[in-house]
Amino acid sequence: MSTYLIGDIHGCYDELRILLTQVQFNKLVDNLWLTGDLVARGPNSLEVLRLVRDDLGDSVRMVLGNHDLHLLAVYAGISCNKPKDSLTQIIKAPDADELINWLRRQPLLQIEEEKKILMAHAGITPQWDIATAINCAREVEAMLKSDSYQLFLKAMYGNMPNNWSNKLSGLARLRFSTNVFTRMRYCFPNGKLEMNFKDIPERAPVPLQPWFSLPGAKHESYSIVFGHWSSLRGQGTPNNVYGLDTGCCWGGELTSLRWEDKTFTRVPSNHQPIK
Numbered sequence: 001m002s003t004y005l006i007g008d009i010h011g012c013y014d015e016l017r018i019l020l021t022q023v024q025f026n027k028l029v030d031n032l033w034l035t036g037d038l039v040a041r042g043p044n045s046l047e048v049l050r051l052v053r054d055d056l057g058d059s060v061r062m063v064l065g066n067h068d069l070h071l072l073a074v075y076a077g078i079s080c081n082k083p084k085d086s087l088t089q090i091i092k093a094p095d096a097d098e099l100i101n102w103l104r105r106q107p108l109l110q111i112e113e114e115k116k117i118l119m120a121h122a123g124i125t126p127q128w129d130i131a132t133a134i135n136c137a138r139e140v141e142a143m144l145k146s147d148s149y150q151l152f153l154k155a156m157y158g159n160m161p162n163n164w165s166n167k168l169s170g171l172a173r174l175r176f177s178t179n180v181f182t183r184m185r186y187c188f189p190n191g192k193l194e195m196n197f198k199d200i201p202e203r204a205p206v207p208l209q210p211w212f213s214l215p216g217a218k219h220e221s222y223s224i225v226f227g228h229w230s231s232l233r234g235q236g237t238p239n240n241v242y243g244l245d246t247g248c249c250w251g252g253e254l255t256s257l258r259w260e261d262k263t264f265t266r267v268p269s270n271h272q273p274i275k
Contacts, residue, residue: 003115003259005033007234007244008065008227011042011086012269013051015254019267023256027059033110035227035244036065036121036182040085042249043271045071049090049099061110064144065121065228066182068103072144073153075100104144108181109137115259116221122184122228126216127164127191136177143174162193185229187211200231212241225257234264 004023009016025032038052039045052060071087073079075096081087090096110119111134118124124133143152155171156178168176179193186194186208194208201210211217212224223240230247234255237243246266248254253266 001029001031003031003033005035005119005225005242005244005257005259007035007246007255008037008230009034009042009048009254010037010067010249011039011045011048012248012254012271013044013047014270015248015267016048016051019254019256019265022267023258023265027056030059032056032060033119033225034060034062035119035225036063037067037227038062039071039090040067040087043086045086046089046093049103053099053102062106063110063119063121064106064108064182069156069178069182072100072104076150076153078150078153104149107137107141109133116223117225117259118219118222119225120181121226122180122182123211123226124217124219124224125164125180125184125191125193125211126187126214130219130222137181140174140177159195162195164191182228184211187214189214191216198231201236212237
């Protein structure tokens, strides 16, 4: 039995199927971890959702990404359906309701105690210990599963608050947690989030630092797996921190990490890069 962790798929269905074939993934015995952003930007988001939900099923452990949450908001009529996101095929699908209801019941944080893996789409803020990260993830997940989830979707957009406090409450607390788990890249030295700069660390203005470079970003014996940051191309992270988004939808690659021997497998994009 092997555990395969795959970076952001973004509708790259063909590349996902090729990658699963190359690693000889067996859904009956292997486990598949997905870093989120199953949808948007790539050409076949609907097929990706159906494959993950219906075919791969119980073999999958995934987390939600910012584009997955955006799909929920678009479907609820809260946000605009931008052509570049390529979500229309999902919105108009006959099984759209079932797919959306399945998607909003997926977690923001995955933890494997035996293998000591933590996985979140964007990462885990250095301002949190593990217990706080778990608690904040479960709060957002509970809201998404509830009948009030559209209230949360309306309030999740925005960059503030950008600093953690146990005194945060209500929708502001949920927005901060969502930004950490699904949008974060850079922090100020004190851990405050900076949500606007997206380029590679070598071009980051002083004093911004990648979240994983700050003291407190690494957690005891756990390894952290994340996606979201395609311009990193999986490079420049500390030991035991793995960035798996290698920009398949942008003309890059779809990347898998086999956990047991830390073997990487990469499949190049086979479609026209989005612009």
